[in-house]
Amino acid sequence: MKNQSVSNNIDWITVTIYVALVVIGWMNIYSADMTSTSDYYFDFNQNYGKQAIFIGLNVILITVILTIDAKFYEKFSTVLFGASLLLLIGLFLFGKTIAGQRCWYAIGSFTLQPSEFAKAATALALAKFLSESQINLKNVNHQIIGLAIIALPVLLILPQPDPGSALIFLTLIFVLNREGLPSWYLWSAFFAIILFVMSLLLKPHFVVLIAFSGVLLHYIKSRRIKRNILASLVVLIFMTGFVYSVDYVFNNVFKQHHRDRFNILLGQKVDMSGIGYNTNQAEIAIGSGGWFGKGYLEGTQTKGNFVPEQHTDYIFTTVGEEWGFVGTIVLVLLFVGLILRILYLAERQKTKFSRVYGYGVASILFTHFFVNISMVIGIFPTIGVPLPFLSYGGSSLWAFTILLFIFVKMDANKVNEW
Template sequence: MKNQSVSNNIDWITISLYVALVTLGWMTIYSADMTPNSAYYFDFNQNYGKQLIFIAFTVLLIIVILTIDAKFYERFASVLFGSSLLLLAGLFLFGKTIAGQRCWYAIGGFTLQPSEFAKAATALALAKYLSDPQINLKNLNHQILALLIMGLPILLILPQPDPGSALIFMMFILVLNREGLPTWYLWSGFGAVVLFVMSLLLKPQYVILISFILVALHYFKSRRINRNIIASALVFIAMAGFTLSVDYVFENVFKQHHRDRFNILLGKEVDMSGVGYNTNQSEIAIGSGGWLGKGYLEGTQTKGNFVPEQHTDYIFTTVGEEWGFAGSSVLVLLFVALILRVIYLAENQKTKFSRVYGYGVAAVLFTHFFVNISMVIGIFPTIGVPLPFLSYGGSSLWGFTILLFIFVKMDANKVNEW
């Protein structure tokens, strides 16, 4: 097979979706920060001016990523992963604390958040490990090593504390599931979340009774396939033990602001002026946009600075207020199109390494997109997760760009792979 030019095989659909989201992101940041005294677009003292600098560096970053040989990312996946772990560990000694979180390195007048870059490194490390022909995720030892790769960044990120970023890394479980990890891992995780929420809403004895009924029903339903009663009993004991531990973990491990956010989300507390203020104001802003919005730069909630962090984690509120349901739907469709495009391209890769990495990209983008918008509209606790390509910040933009364009390079190179 002839060596074809990679540049002729770049997926321009993916790049077009990326450019559209970055452009809409800058426009929304400008709208969120623009004041009557804003003189021009290139005011580098304002967030929208700084974001232009970040975008300019992003162009250079893309050129570098697309210039490097695609095999580099596979060859040095372990080195990149190890370097990302060192950067995360270094935060405990050299990190800058902002709003109670030690998540950034201060470099001059800017800050850099290594967890944003660790996502691409972790996706590469998982792809490298799983592409080994000898690895089989039906094997317990191989499962443990794969989960360890996914879990190491989480262990370094949780104490910062940064539960939002830790959640993103947890969602690599979707990639492992796609590559053969037994489905019970996924269902166990989902069940643990349901049990956790139930234990916060109901008395422990009620949750344990419900657990017993569910395990008993499942046992009697599957007796014909030699279901082991001991295994069912162990599952029930585990569920009961988890239920009884929730109260201790919630009261002694979670910080107060995390407890408050969960209580407000579950309706156990009402605090519209304190912890619940952000979510309440974001819902008001989005609701005020109606079907077609108030118009670009015309958002009264946005201009009144009613929603804190509106240029970062809550940037979707500006979209909802100024562009309304119609504009918000277009933005959602752009994200869905990008994620589905990445999945489609991943399924058509010629190497397992590229396929697994592509699914890692899709998992990270989907989790960020889903959690951020769910958080803004009040159906998920506020945990500080940016909206990809829209939220203000160099680390966020560069991290997502690196994540996506490494895959764009891999996909373009598949014409030269057997």
């Protein structure tokens, strides 16, 4: 078995879905970027031509990933994680600021976003930590270390500021939960989000009253009243402090454009010609596609450049307008199929390291997919999260390819782990 070719063991279902998404992505970038002066498909002065180069280099990248021994990724996971953190730190000194964000290194006309590559490195580091035999996430010290691995890149990315990328890293907590982290962490995060939103809509004392009612109801229903009374009081104190801190954080920590996006999403502000323009135009474009779309290269909103950044974060609007509801459903099914396939493969891995990494890959891809589409259709604030394999950009495409194909290599190698 050890002499079997890697190609014989690769999960071709995963690879086929990946190729389909990359091709669909390029086709829609071409449509969004094509002008009347575009003479041919590979005009390297245009975004679609540059994306073709990125895709071509992807073939080399995939070959390298599949050639390297799968054990390399486990052995050097900590080194890769450390290198990714150094690259994030370096942005504060050498980073290029684009649209108010210091997220890129500039190499001539080419830019590189290290936070995209840090996702795979963080997933590897988390998998390495959790695969150690003595690790038990019921242990508080182990919980702190696991959460710290996720928090380190987040703390370096938030000041850039890049809340979208920071959010992606935070969702790796689902991987910790899968491996034994107590569920109250997730429930606490869920209720914190609810309290945050309620605090933006209601006066703080009303929110505290609602929170107090919820804690009291839980206290009354609890069978262990004597044990829970102190815990209930502590929870209520923390909730009260959190509620009264929301207004300060919202007005002093968030940037103005972040505040505007939340206010528009929550109906507190209407600005269809300003900060809400992108989302409004995206909704118009998608809605105009109807059931079957206007036809490839026939989107009037797309050709009229009504949707800003349509080739990057808003690429889904091109799918909606030109391919219609049916086209968007096919795209969604491809993503869902890829994520479910990764989860299936993760469960059949022979090593804990590979399994945990697989769950990390699924978590990152799902969050990108869900947040991007939610953002485009107006049910989530615009925070600059690309759609995997479809949005324009070398950093994005290469980072997602690395993330996925490291796992493909691990899965192909499992026959040698008997």
